[in-house]
Amino acid sequence: MPNTLYDKLWNEHHIKTLDSGESLIYIDRQYLHEVTSPQAFEGLSKKGLLPWRLGANIATPDHNVPTERGDSFTVENISDDISKIQVVELDKNCNKFGIKQFDITSANQGIVHVIGPELGYTLPGMTIVCGDSHTSTHGAFGCLAMGIGTSEVEHVLATQTLKVSKLLNMKVIFEGTPQRGVSSKDIVLFLIGEIGTAGGNGHAIEFSGSYIESISMEARMTICNMAIEAGAKVGLIATDSTTMDYVKEHSPLSVDDLALAQKHWNNLFSDKEAIFDKEIVIDISQIKPQVTWGTSPEMVVDYDAGLPELSLQTEANKKNIELAKNYMGIKEGEKLTDLEFDRVFIGSCTNSRIEDLREAASVIKGRIVSKKITEAIVVPGSGMVKAQAEAEGLDKIFKDAGFIWRDPGCSMCLGMNPDQLKPYERCASTSNRNFEGRQGNLGRTHLMSPVMAAYTAINGVIGDLS
Amino acid sequence: MKVIGNELQIKGIVASIDRDNIDTDQIIPTEYLKSIKKFGFEDYLFDGWRYLDDGKLGISKNERKINHEFVLNQEPFTQANILLTRDNFGCGSSREHAVWALRDFGIRVVIASSFGDIFYNNCFKNGVLPVKLSKDQIEEIFKAEVGEMSVSLDSKKIEFNNTYQYEFDVEDNLLERIVLGLDDVDMTLKYKNDIKLFEELRKKEKPWIYADE
Numbered sequence: 001m002p003n004t005l006y007d008k009l010w011n012e013h014h015i016k017t018l019d020s021g022e023s024l025i026y027i028d029r030q031y032l033h034e035v036t037s038p039q040a041f042e043g044l045s046k047k048g049l050l051p052w053r054l055g056a057n058i059a060t061p062d063h064n065v066p067t068e069r070g071d072s073f074t075v076e077n078i079s080d081d082i083s084k085i086q087v088v089e090l091d092k093n094c095n096k097f098g099i100k101q102f103d104i105t106s107a108n109q110g111i112v113h114v115i116g117p118e119l120g121y122t123l124p125g126m127t128i129v130c131g132d133s134h135t136s137t138h139g140a141f142g143c144l145a146m147g148i149g150t151s152e153v154e155h156v157l158a159t160q161t162l163k164v165s166k167l168l169n170m171k172v173i174f175e176g177t178p179q180r181g182v183s184s185k186d187i188v189l190f191l192i193g194e195i196g197t198a199g200g201n202g203h204a205i206e207f208s209g210s211y212i213e214s215i216s217m218e219a220r221m222t223i224c225n226m227a228i229e230a231g232a233k234v235g236l237i238a239t240d241s242t243t244m245d246y247v248k249e250h251s252p253l254s255v256d257d258l259a260l261a262q263k264h265w266n267n268l269f270s271d272k273e274a275i276f277d278k279e280i281v282i283d284i285s286q287i288k289p290q291v292t293w294g295t296s297p298e299m300v301v302d303y304d305a306g307l308p309e310l311s312l313q314t315e316a317n318k319k320n321i322e323l324a325k326n327y328m329g330i331k332e333g334e335k336l337t338d339l340e341f342d343r344v345f346i347g348s349c350t351n352s353r354i355e356d357l358r359e360a361a362s363v364i365k366g367r368i369v370s371k372k373i374t375e376a377i378v379v380p381g382s383g384m385v386k387a388q389a390e391a392e393g394l395d396k397i398f399k400d401a402g403f404i405w406r407d408p409g410c411s412m413c414l415g416m417n418p419d420q421l422k423p424y425e426r427c428a429s430t431s432n433r434n435f436e437g438r439q440g441n442l443g444r445t446h447l448m449s450p451v452m453a454a455y456t457a458i459n460g461v462i463g464d465l466s
Numbered sequence: 467m468k469v470i471g472n473e474l475q476i477k478g479i480v481a482s483i484d485r486d487n488i489d490t491d492q493i494i495p496t497e498y499l500k501s502i503k504k505f506g507f508e509d510y511l512f513d514g515w516r517y518l519d520d521g522k523l524g525i526s527k528n529e530r531k532i533n534h535e536f537v538l539n540q541e542p543f544t545q546a547n548i549l550l551t552r553d554n555f556g557c558g559s560s561r562e563h564a565v566w567a568l569r570d571f572g573i574r575v576v577i578a579s580s581f582g583d584i585f586y587n588n589c590f591k592n593g594v595l596p597v598k599l600s601k602d603q604i605e606e607i608f609k610a611e612v613g614e615m616s617v618s619l620d621s622k623k624i625e626f627n628n629t630y631q632y633e634f635d636v637e638d639n640l641l642e643r644i645v646l647g648l649d650d651v652d653m654t655l656k657y658k659n660d661i662k663l664f665e666e667l668r669k670k671e672k673p674w675i676y677a678d679e
Binding site for chain 2: 015016018020021022024026028035036038039042043047049052053054055063064082083085086089123125126131132133146147148149150151152154155158159160161163165196197198201202228229231232233252253254257258260261264296298316319320323414415416423433435436437438441
């Protein structure tokens with residue numbers, strides 16, 4: 001029987017079907033961070049259990065950490081006492097159980113979904129979980145990767161398995177060549193606009209087509225990262241030579257292990273006759289840069305298009321749109337290009353990799369951040385990304401333009417650390433969620449690509465990238 | 467069915483929030499994810515809508531500026547144990563704190579036309595029952611003036627005002643977890659040997675996954 005990539009990964013990790021009808025699947029890798037793990041470790045201790053397989057787990061603090069650390073910063077220097085407790089707790093738990101951690105002083109610390117792949121802990125064909133919904137990112141490597149709750153984090157620590165029901169299969173085919181100024185972020189935002197934030201509920205989405213084949217691993221990670229914003233906790237992409245080149249560069253595996261693994265990895269694609277429950281084809285050559293206007297990632301339009309007008313909406317839609325426009329401070333008849341921005345944030349597990357920083361820097365080079373922008377920050381996704389960017393002189397380009405160059409972390413994507421919007425501030429953000437209050441109480445978030453965020457920093461408004 | 471964790475009938479007051487796509491950041495904002503505890507989130511449920519000021523972990527609702535327009539601040543809904551909402555409730559972040567906050571406030575049942583996948587799973591681990599109804603049924607409930615609602619876990623039915631009755635579908639095994647208060651880790655460890663055998667074989671066939679051990 002022909003199988004989808006998701007089916008193949010499911011079958012390979014399937015231990016047994018339980019009486020309940022659910023399945024027990026084996027988990028190869030778990031990433032841990034400070035926010036969703038303390039209660040899981042506590043649960044493990046209360047039961048008197050130890051982690052099933054220590055080596056499966058990799059930890060790093062990312063959500064809470066300040067991004068103005070500089071040299072010789074330690075956990076003791078975190079000024080928010082409550083954040084400090086959580087980071088200290090991760091240190092304690094990793095030490096107590098013997099889990100490998102890239103702690104706040106490590107050169108490799110960073111956003112968990114950035115460091116996993118770049119340190120070679122994410123390998124094709126793995127099942128990967130983390131107490132974070134953006135775990136779908138790792139699906140870019142032909143992995144079955146998904147976000148889980150804290151009870152499940154404890155379950156994986158204790159049993160190396162997850163008890164789950166199988167998802168349905170959805171295929172999204174992106175065909176064509178993108179217009180100038182259009183990046184993978186625009187493509188995935190466009191998809192979310194088309195199918196909605198519930199469009200992928202209950203499904204694993206496989207992204208395919210000539211566009212996917214043509215893009216880098218970084219761009220693929222951006223797309224899989226946002227599968228969850230389309231409702232799918234699993235996003236995935238078949239492996240190919242691009243995947244293999246990345247893995248060879250980043251993996252610490254021996255030549256023998258790599259050769260053996262590659263035979264297996266070459267089979268990580270959907271069979272030609274495989275049947276999907278849903279299939280969507282999108283001609284990406286028609287897509288313009290996308291910018292969100294509302295408080296859900298599905299509230300997205302072409303950067304220069306008009307916004308949904310209240311008078312043209314169904315009753316059901318009207319309320320959602322009215323609430324969102326009010327929250328965002330957008331008047332009837334206003335377009336996105338009419339809005340003046342206060343802040344710019346380039347970072348997050350969606351867009352903080354080296355390619356994102358290179359693209360943003362190419363727009364900024366030799367120019368100055370607009371006086372209208374009160375603060376523009378770049379937060380590299382990891383210590384490794386930061387070092388690479390500095391080696392290429394990107395930090396200098398950003399700093400010369402008036403950007404602040406920060407240390408790695410989740411930062412203003414969710415404002416758990418001091419990087420937050422003030423009420424009513426409007427932010428051009430390369431992150432993944434424009435929910436109410438996400439970047440700070442009453443803050444206004446517009447999601448966009450790194451190049452559009454860079455353009456906004458220079459001009460104070462969004463605009464034409466061609 | 468032997469009842470340990472929860473009774474089979476949940477009766478109570480229904481609070482409704484009439485909007486789609488209520489994400490887990492609305493159910494509980496990130497500030498409160500700094501807690502390392504599994505309980506004590508009741509004052510932070512729907513924090514951004516429930517209060518007019520910006521809160522901090524550790525500050526109780528008595529010290530906050532209450533938004534009297536918000537349903538959970540109005541009587542009798544301060545005592546609500548059933549929440550009615552629209553489509554895609556609990557989308558976004560995987561934070562189980564969202565369910566903990568609902569549970570700690572006293573919400574035992576959430577009724578919506580659909581749920582975010584991760585949130586839906588998290589509910590069953592914490593004794594909160596997510597009930598899926600069709601969009602039309604949800605619309606009817608919004609229009610009806612609901613007094614007390616009764617949710618039956620064994621017959622999988624919702625009843626109110628003596629006239630309305632809706633059946634809902636939920637997998638028995640998930641429902642059992644709520645009713646019996648079962649612990650997944652204990653249940654799975656019964657299959658310890660199956661997991662060990664699977665793992666041994668995997669190590670032989672795919673040694674690179676275990677290369678750094």
